[in-house]
Amino acid sequence: MPCTTSYLPLLLLLLLLIFLVPPSETAQNKVIIKGNQTILSFKSIFRLGFFSNNGSSNWYLGISYASLPTPTHVWVANRIRPVSDPVSSTLELTSTGHLIVRDSVYGVVWQTDNNEPGTHFRFSETGNLILIKDDGSPVWQSFDNPTDTWLPGMNVTGRTTMTSWRTLFDPSPGFYSLRLSPSFNEFQLVYKGTTPYWSTGNWTGEAFVGVPEMTVPYIYRFHFVNPYTPSAFFWYIVAPSKANSEPMLTRFMVDANGLLRQYTWEPQTQSWNMFWVQPDTPCSVYSLCGQLGFCSGESLKPCACLRGFRPRNDAAWRSDDFSDGCRRDNGDSGEKSDDTFEAVGDLRYDGDIKMSRLQVSKSSCGKTCLGNSSCVGFYHNEKSNLCKMLLEPPVNLKNSSSLTGVNGDLLYIRAPRKGSSKGDISKTIIILCSVVGSISVLGFTLLVSLILLKRNRKKKKTRKEDEDGFAVLNLKVFSFKELHVATSGFSEKVGHGGFGAVFKGSLPGASTFVAVKRLERPGSGESEFRAEVCTIGNIQHVNLVRLRGFCSENLHRLLVYDYMPQGSLSSYLSKTSPMLLSWETRFRIALGTAKGIAYLHEGCRDCIIHCDIKPENILLDCDYNAKVSDFGLAKLLGRDFSRVLATMRGTWGYVAPEWISGLPITTKADVYSFGMTLLELIGGRRNVIVNSDTVGEKETEPEKWFFPPWAAREIIQGNVDSVVDSRLNGEYNTEEVTRMATVAVWCIQDNEEIRPAMGTVVKMLEGVVEVTVPPPPKLIQALVSGDSYRGVSGTSCSEGHGCSDLNTGLSSPGSRSSFGKPSSP
Ligand SMILES: *[C@@H]1O[C@H](CO)[C@@H](O)[C@H](O)[C@H]1NC(C)=O
Numbered sequence: 097m098p099c100t101t102s103y104l105p106l107l108l109l110l111l112l113l114i115f116l117v118p119p120s121e122t123a124q125n126k127v128i129i130k131g132n133q134t135i136l137s138f139k140s141i142f143r144l145g146f147f148s149n150n151g152s153s154n155w156y157l158g159i160s161y162a163s164l165p166t167p168t169h170v171w172v173a174n175r176i177r178p179v180s181d182p183v184s185s186t187l188e189l190t191s192t193g194h195l196i197v198r199d200s201v202y203g204v205v206w207q208t209d210n211n212e213p214g215t216h217f218r219f220s221e222t223g224n225l226i227l228i229k230d231d232g233s234p235v236w237q238s239f240d241n242p243t244d245t246w247l248p249g250m251n252v253t254g255r256t257t258m259t260s261w262r263t264l265f266d267p268s269p270g271f272y273s274l275r276l277s278p279s280f281n282e283f284q285l286v287y288k289g290t291t292p293y294w295s296t297g298n299w300t301g302e303a304f305v306g307v308p309e310m311t312v313p314y315i316y317r318f319h320f321v322n323p324y325t326p327s328a329f330f331w332y333i334v335a336p337s338k339a340n341s342e343p344m345l346t347r348f349m350v351d352a353n354g355l356l357r358q359y360t361w362e363p364q365t366q367s368w369n370m371f372w373v374q375p376d377t378p379c380s381v382y383s384l385c386g387q388l389g390f391c392s393g394e395s396l397k398p399c400a401c402l403r404g405f406r407p408r409n410d411a412a413w414r415s416d417d418f419s420d421g422c423r424r425d426n427g428d429s430g431e432k433s434d435d436t437f438e439a440v441g442d443l444r445y446d447g448d449i450k451m452s453r454l455q456v457s458k459s460s461c462g463k464t465c466l467g468n469s470s471c472v473g474f475y476h477n478e479k480s481n482l483c484k485m486l487l488e489p490p491v492n493l494k495n496s497s498s499l500t501g502v503n504g505d506l507l508y509i510r511a512p513r514k515g516s517s518k519g520d521i522s523k524t525i526i527i528l529c530s531v532v533g534s535i536s537v538l539g540f541t542l543l544v545s546l547i548l549l550k551r552n553r554k555k556k557k558t559r560k561e562d563e564d565g566f567a568v569l570n571l572k573v574f575s576f577k578e579l580h581v582a583t584s585g586f587s588e589k590v591g592h593g594g595f596g597a598v599f600k601g602s603l604p605g606a607s608t609f610v611a612v613k614r615l616e617r618p619g620s621g622e623s624e625f626r627a628e629v630c631t632i633g634n635i636q637h638v639n640l641v642r643l644r645g646f647c648s649e650n651l652h653r654l655l656v657y658d659y660m661p662q663g664s665l666s667s668y669l670s671k672t673s674p675m676l677l678s679w680e681t682r683f684r685i686a687l688g689t690a691k692g693i694a695y696l697h698e699g700c701r702d703c704i705i706h707c708d709i710k711p712e713n714i715l716l717d718c719d720y721n722a723k724v725s726d727f728g729l730a731k732l733l734g735r736d737f738s739r740v741l742a743t744m745r746g747t748w749g750y751v752a753p754e755w756i757s758g759l760p761i762t763t764k765a766d767v768y769s770f771g772m773t774l775l776e777l778i779g780g781r782r783n784v785i786v787n788s789d790t791v792g793e794k795e796t797e798p799e800k801w802f803f804p805p806w807a808a809r810e811i812i813q814g815n816v817d818s819v820v821d822s823r824l825n826g827e828y829n830t831e832e833v834t835r836m837a838t839v840a841v842w843c844i845q846d847n848e849e850i851r852p853a854m855g856t857v858v859k860m861l862e863g864v865v866e867v868t869v870p871p872p873p874k875l876i877q878a879l880v881s882g883d884s885y886r887g888v889s890g891t892s893c894s895e896g897h898g899c900s901d902l903n904t905g906l907s908s909p910g911s912r913s914s915f916g917k918p919s920s921p
Pocket residue numbers: 131132133183
C-alpha cells in the first residue's frame with residue numbers, strides 16, 4: 097500500500113528522535129532512589145544508596161554492607177563522575193530500559209550499557225544489582241561491571257576487570273586491576289591496564305601453580321569453567337561454616353596500592369580480617385613508589401625518599417598514595433652543578449628508562465653525568481667499568497633480589513649537595529639569634545630555667561609512678577633515649593615482625609645483649625599498654641622469650657627482650673640454610689615449643705592464645721633451646737588480629753580453618769599452627785614454597801609446592817621416612833620421628849575438638865601418651881583422586897570410622913580420645 101510506504105520515513109525519523117533524545121529527558125522515568133533513600137537486599141545484607149567519603153562533596157551511588165558498623169563499599173556506579181548534590185540526585189529506570197544516575201546540575205552522570213531494554217530490576221542477596229527484561233532474563237548486572245571488589249558468586253570472565261580505587265577515599269579508577277590473562281588460564285594484577293606485575297600462575301585443574309594453598313578446603317569452593325578458552329569463567333562460593341548458619345561475609349579486593357587482599361568479617365571483633373594478600377611484598381607492585389621513590393617494603397610505610405629528596409606531594413604521601421614519587425629537596429630548579437652522588441647500592445627499578453652507556457671509570461662516569469642536565473644518576477660496575485647513565489628518573493627503586501643482583505652494578509643517584517639547603521637555614525638562625533639574643537638574653541634565661549624546673553617536676557612524678565607500679569615485676573622502665581643509645585640509634589636490625597622492627601642492643605653494665613622491639617602504630621593508650629606489658633612481664637617460662645623491660649614515652653612503645661643469638665627457627669628451614677639442625681636438636685625444639693605454648697594456654701592465670709605460631713616466632717638461644725616469642729602482642733595492640741594474620745607469609749596454610757570461618761578462636765588454633773610448624777621441622781623445609789621466580793617452572797610433584805597434604809598422607813600411610821628431611825641422611829630416631837609426625841597430623845585436624853590440647857601434645861611428644869593413627873585431615877582431599885586415598889579410608893574404616901565421615905574429612909566424635917589410648921576396632 098502506498099500509504100504505508102510514505103509514512104515509513106517519518107516513522108523512522110520518529111524512532112531516531114527517540115534514540116537521540118537522552119533518556120533522562122523523558123518523563124516516564126521511574127525514580128528508584130532519591131537523595132538519602134536506600135534499598136536493602138531481602139535479608140538486609142547489602143544496601144544500595146548514595147554515599148560520600150570522608151566528608152567530601154563528591155557523592156557516589158554504591159553498594160555496601162548494610163549491617164556493618166564500618167562502611168565497606170563493594171561496588172560504585174558513577175565512579176568516574178560523582179554527583180555533587182546528594183539531596184536531589186537520583187537513580188532512575190528510564191523508559192528506554194536503562195539505569196541512570198542523575199545529578200540536578202550535571203544531568204546524567206552514569207548509565208548502564210545494556211543493548212536490550214530492561215523493564216525492572218532486582219537487588220540480590222549476593223550484592224548484585226540486576227536489570228531484567230520482560231522474560232525474566234538479565235540484560236545487565238553489577239557483577240559483570242565490578243569496581244574493585246570480587247564477591248562470592250560473581251563470575252569473572254575474560255571481559256571482567258576489577259580496578260582499584262584511586263586512593264583509600266577516592267573511588268575513581270586507580271592504577272591497578274585484576275583480570276584473567278589473555279590466555280584465560282591465570283589471574284593477573286596489571287598496572288594501567290598494560291603491565292602485569294603479578295600472576296597466579298597457570299591453572300592445574302585444582303589450583304593455580306602460584307596459589308597452592310587454595311586447595312585447602314576451608315570454606316571456599318573455587319570453580320574454573322573452560323579454562324584456556326575464551327569462554328572461561330571463574331567463580332567462588334562460601335560454604336556456611338556450620339549447618340543453618342549464614343555464610344561468612346567475605347571479599348577479594350584490589351587495593352589502591354595494587355595488592356590483592358582477601359578479607360572475612362569477624363563478628364567477634366567487629367572488624368575485617370585480612371588473611372591473604374598477594375604479591376607478598378608491596379615492592380612487587382609496579383610503580384608503587386613513583387619516580388625516584390624507594391620501596392623499603394615496610395608494612396606500614398612501604399615507600400621512602402632517598403637522601404636529598406622528599407615527597408613530591410606531601411599530603412598524598414601521608415595518606416599512602418606514593419604514586420607521585422620524590423623530588424629533589426631544594427626543588428628541581430636548584431643549582432645542579434654543585435650536585436653530589438648518593439651511593440644507594442644494588443637497586444633495581446620498574447620498567448625501562450632511557451640510558452646512555454659508556455666504558456669509563458666511576459669518577460668520569462659521575463663527571464659526565466653532572467655535565468648533562470637530564471642525567472639523574474648512573475649505574476657503575478667496578479669490574480667491567482661499564483657506566484650506564486640514567487637519562488630519566490627511575491621508578492620504584494628497590495633492593496635487588498638475590499637472583500638478579502649478582503652482576504655488581506651499583507647505583508649512584510644524583511642529589512643536591514648535603515648542607516646546601518642546611519646552610520641557608522643555619523644562616524637564618526644565626527641572624528635571628530643575634531637580633532633576638534641581644535634584646536632578650538634575660539627573658540631567655542628566665543624561660544629556660546622555668547622549663548627546666550617544670551621538667552624536673554614531671555620526671556620525678558613519672559619515676560614515682562613507675563616505682564609504684566612495677567616494683568614487683570622486675571620489669572625495667574626505659575627512656576627512649578636510653579634505648580636509642582643501647583641500640584646505637586636503632587642501627588642493627590635483626591628482624592621485622594608483624595608488630596614492628598627488632599633491633600639488637602646492649603645495656604650498660606650488662607654482659608648479654610637485648611632485643612628491642614619497636615612497635616609500629618601502637619593501638620592502645622599508655623595505661624592499657626602498661627597493663628598489658630605487666631601481664632606479659634608476669635609470664636615466665638624457660639621456653640618463652642623473657643621480657644626485660646619496656647619504654648612508653650609520648651608515641652614510642654618499645655619492648656626489651658633477651659636477645660636470642662641463634663635467631664629464629666625459620667632461618668634453618670630452607671634447603672639453602674648454611675646450618676643443618678640435627679634430629680636431636682629438632683626434637684628438643686619441638687618439645688620446648690610445645691611446652692612454651694602449653695604454658696601460655698594452661699599455665700598462666702589468664703589463658704593466652706598466641707595467634708601467630710610459626711617458625712619465625714620460635715627463637716633459639718645459644719644452646720638451640722626453643723623460646724616462643726611475640727606472645728600477648730595481639731592483645732597488646734588492641735584486638736586487631738588482621739595485622740597478625742597479615743604477617744603469616746600471606747598464605748592460608750598456617751591458619752586454622754575456624755579462624756577464617758569466623759568461629760570463635762580457641763587455644764586449638766595455636767595447636768593447628770603448631771602442627772604445621774612440626775611438619776616444617778620434620779621436612780626441613782617450608783610448607784608453602786611460592787617463589788615468584790619459580791612460578792612458571794614446571795612443578796610436577798605436588799609436595800614441591802604445598803607440603804602438608806602430601807606429608808600428612810605419607811605419615812598416615814606409614815611412610816614417615818619419605819617425609820623426613822633427606823639432608824639428615826637417615827640419622828634420626830625412627831620412633832621419635834614417627835611420634836612427632838603423627839602428633840603433627842593430629843594437630844592439623846579440621847575439627848578443633850579432635851585436635852589434642854597443648855598439654856596433651858607435650859605428653860604425646862614425650863611418649864607418655866600413646867599416639868594412634870590420626871584420621872586424614874581434610875586438606876588431604878586436595879590431592880587425593882581415587883586410588884591412594886581409598887587405601888587410607890580403607891584402613892580407617894576397619895577401625896570403625898564411618899566412610900562417609902572420612903569422605904568429608906570430618907571424623908566421628910568417637911575418635912576424639914583416640915590419641916590418648918589405642919582405638920579398639
Ligand atoms: C533525608 O533527607 C530529608 C530531606 O531531604 C530529611 O528530612 C531526612 O531527615 C533525611 N533522612 C535521613 C535519615 O537522613
